[in-house]
């Protein structure tokens with residue numbers, strides 16, 4: 001995955017720090033820049049791309 005430029009970075013709730021990058025194709029991806037020692041998510045490895053940035057604040061699950 002070739003990235004065009006870095007956009008920003010953010011800290012996840014697990015403690016990992018991820019950076020947002022824009023690719024040459026114009027899409028934005030997130031890559032783990034620094035893995036937290038306390039992180040329990042095995043998919044959070046430095047240099048690993050995060051799976052589809054979850055931009056869904058609330059699901060369709062209504063107040064049951």
Ligand SMILES: [Zn+2]
Pocket residue numbers: 012014015016035036039040041044
């Ligand atoms: Zn993590």
